[in-house]
Amino acid sequence: MMKTCLIVDDSSIVRRLASKLLEEIGFECTQAEDGQQALDACKVKMPDVMLLDWNMPVMNGIDCLKTLRAFPGGEDIKIIFCSTHSEMAQIQEALEAGADEYIMKPFDRDILKTKFRQVGVL
Amino acid sequence: MNLHPQDFLLFVDVLRRESGLVLDPGQEYLLKSRLMPVADRHGVDNLEGIAREIRMGSPDMLRDVVEAMSTHETSFFRDLLPFRQLQDKVLPALMRTRDDKALRIWSAGCASGQEAYSLAMLLHDMGIAHQGWKYDILATDISHQVLEKAKAARYTAFEAQRGVPAPTLLRHFTRMDEQWAVKPHIRDAVKFRQLNLLDGAGHLGRFDLILCRNVLIYFDAATRLSVLSDLRSCLNRDGVLLLGAAETPPAEAAGLKLLDGVMGGYVRGGGE
Numbered sequence: 001m002m003k004t005c006l007i008v009d010d011s012s013i014v015r016r017l018a019s020k021l022l023e024e025i026g027f028e029c030t031q032a033e034d035g036q037q038a039l040d041a042c043k044v045k046m047p048d049v050m051l052l053d054w055n056m057p058v059m060n061g062i063d064c065l066k067t068l069r070a071f072p073g074g075e076d077i078k079i080i081f082c083s084t085h086s087e088m089a090q091i092q093e094a095l096e097a098g099a100d101e102y103i104m105k106p107f108d109r110d111i112l113k114t115k116f117r118q119v120g121v122l
Numbered sequence: 123m124n125l126h127p128q129d130f131l132l133f134v135d136v137l138r139r140e141s142g143l144v145l146d147p148g149q150e151y152l153l154k155s156r157l158m159p160v161a162d163r164h165g166v167d168n169l170e171g172i173a174r175e176i177r178m179g180s181p182d183m184l185r186d187v188v189e190a191m192s193t194h195e196t197s198f199f200r201d202l203l204p205f206r207q208l209q210d211k212v213l214p215a216l217m218r219t220r221d222d223k224a225l226r227i228w229s230a231g232c233a234s235g236q237e238a239y240s241l242a243m244l245l246h247d248m249g250i251a252h253q254g255w256k257y258d259i260l261a262t263d264i265s266h267q268v269l270e271k272a273k274a275a276r277y278t279a280f281e282a283q284r285g286v287p288a289p290t291l292l293r294h295f296t297r298m299d300e301q302w303a304v305k306p307h308i309r310d311a312v313k314f315r316q317l318n319l320l321d322g323a324g325h326l327g328r329f330d331l332i333l334c335r336n337v338l339i340y341f342d343a344a345t346r347l348s349v350l351s352d353l354r355s356c357l358n359r360d361g362v363l364l365l366g367a368a369e370t371p372p373a374e375a376a377g378l379k380l381l382d383g384v385m386g387g388y389v390r391g392g393g394e
Contacts, residue, residue: 087297088292106280110284
């Protein structure tokens with residue numbers, strides 16, 4: 001069965017690009033535009049992995065991550081942060097909030113593959 | 123403009139002789155794409171100009187051509203599996219048989235240093251120094267240019283995250299301007315040295331572990347066997363040679379045998 005990835009980013013360009021690259025490496029992708037939409041989607045069906053942006057309207061990635069980790073089954077989902085923030089303190093903050101991996105934008109297929117492999121979903 | 127057949131043959135001969143690189147008919151495009159920047163640097167118009175300078179015996183031009191044609195593709199913890207094998211199988215096995223608590227490791231064809239630094243990070247995170255172990259990592263490459271980058275130990279975000287897990291990045295790198303610099307405790311564990319594998323490696327001494335991944339694939343059969351035999355002679359009695367998992371080297375002819383359970387792993391065969 002195909003693994004599922006929820007791509008959470010307020011940029012439709014990033015969502016489309018990530019979706020295309022991830023589908024090429026065998027993922028079934030769904031999309032959300034902000035943290036709240038992502039949580040709503042997770043209540044319906046928990047994906048195997050989430051690619052999560054930081055700065056988004058309505059609910060940002062850090063708040064989404066912390067809330068999701070408290071959901072039943074929310075500890076099992078692999079979460080890869082994907083942000084333009086690239087300071088050490090920010091990466092640290094995301095990991096401490098419960099992210100499994102961190103991607104600094106911009107990214108390409110190799111980086112996505114590597115990170116997805118590192119968290120064990122590929 | 124098409125490359126004159128005599129010039130193409132000159133590049134074929136020079137590259138085979140100087141670096142073992144095999145260039146096949148039809149690969150003129152590769153010469154053009156990699157050597158035009160060299161032509162620009164030397165102020166000549168085209169590949170004919172480069173060929174002319176080589177015929178006139180310019181050592182600088184020869185070196186730059188060989189360096190430009192060498193493949194430097196690499197990344198941190200490339201392919202992941204080899205590093206897991208090292209951590210779970212190869213290194214623990216080597217450590218069981220070494221009373222002197224010392225390991226010598228060689229990254230052959232190290233390009234811009236990612237493999238050697240990955241090894242240093244792995245060994246650091248295994249905590250073997252706290253158990254009294256010492257380790258030397260030697261990293262060699264034919265190209266002076268990539269060795270300078272390796273020694274500088276600074277990588278773009280793109281290069282760094284192409285292999286380094288985020289927690290490892292925070293432990294062993296620091297942000298420096300727009301780049302990621304390898305911290306001194308990792309950087310200082312690796313010594314870099316220029317070496318053409320065709321020139322032999324006996325003078326380097328013997329190693330417990332040699333990594334030479336995806337290097338031999340660029341050589342012709344005779345060169346591959348010769349280099350592989352050299353690598354074998356650089357292995358300690360129970361040392362391990364790690365090649366690329368997809369490589370099919372003439373291991374038996376070089377006096378090597380497959381290491382059970384380790385993809386791409388070889389040990390010395392019978393005899394000395």
